[in-house]
Amino acid sequence: MWQLLKEDVNCVFQRDPAARTTFDVLTCYSGVHAILFHRFNHWLWRRGFRWPARFLGNIARWLTGIEIHPGAVIGRRFFVDHGTGVVIGETAEIGDDVTLYQGVTLGGRTLNEGKRHPTLGNNVVVGAGAKILGPFTVADDARVGSNAVVLEPVPAGATVVGVPGKIVRCKDDNAKCLELVREKQVKMREQAFDAYGVAGETDDPMENAVELLQQQVAELRAELDQLRNKAC
Numbered sequence: 001m002w003q004l005l006k007e008d009v010n011c012v013f014q015r016d017p018a019a020r021t022t023f024d025v026l027t028c029y030s031g032v033h034a035i036l037f038h039r040f041n042h043w044l045w046r047r048g049f050r051w052p053a054r055f056l057g058n059i060a061r062w063l064t065g066i067e068i069h070p071g072a073v074i075g076r077r078f079f080v081d082h083g084t085g086v087v088i089g090e091t092a093e094i095g096d097d098v099t100l101y102q103g104v105t106l107g108g109r110t111l112n113e114g115k116r117h118p119t120l121g122n123n124v125v126v127g128a129g130a131k132i133l134g135p136f137t138v139a140d141d142a143r144v145g146s147n148a149v150v151l152e153p154v155p156a157g158a159t160v161v162g163v164p165g166k167i168v169r170c171k172d173d174n175a176k177c178l179e180l181v182r183e184k185q186v187k188m189r190e191q192a193f194d195a196y197g198v199a200g201e202t203d204d205p206m207e208n209a210v211e212l213l214q215q216q217v218a219e220l221r222a223e224l225d226q227l228r229n230k231a232c
Helices: 001-015 022-028 030-046 050-063 175-190 204-232
Strands: 103-105 131-132 159-162 166-170
Touching: 001 030, 030 050, 030 204
Parallel strands: 103 131
Antiparallel strands: 159 166
8 A cells, every 4th residue: 555655646756847846746736635535545445434435535525626436446656637626436447657637527427337437548648628438448548638528438549539539649550549540530421411400420620621622632633643644
């Protein structure tokens, strides 16, 4: 337990250039206070002391602005930067070296018992205001952009942005990630007409404009090549 707490404090120096001393981190970082509370509350929760764990969890929320259910499983070197408004549900699972920013929600979309909240792999970063909702996995090394709303599994190394969340980048040419990107692009091209002007998915108008320009450039290049061939 002591080693876990020591790692939780030390990782702040690696991820926040504003951190100066250990005393500074221990006294001024709400994310550190929240995880210190949670380590103890989770220990109580696993041993059947459910009410004391929930009560101390509420005290931690009042003091830090960060709500972590004592049933949530959190790995090593967890860091919440700034922290206000972060909510982590009961069945959420978080791997090692994960970073969350303010306003992040790891929530559920059902009232059924059992697994309701997301699982975050190792080395995941979730930007400010992002919402990850449902019992799926955000795999290792994934990045979730600020204010994104993620409702589907995220493959390893992917970067997700937007509402709803869409993969825009893949790390190290991950095959599964790239395949999902291609599927999204095909769906966008196949969508020809929306009855009554109601789209099934909300597309980014800037993205659509850029895609149209790329198509027009490709057509102009083809015509230029034909003219060159005739001239020769």
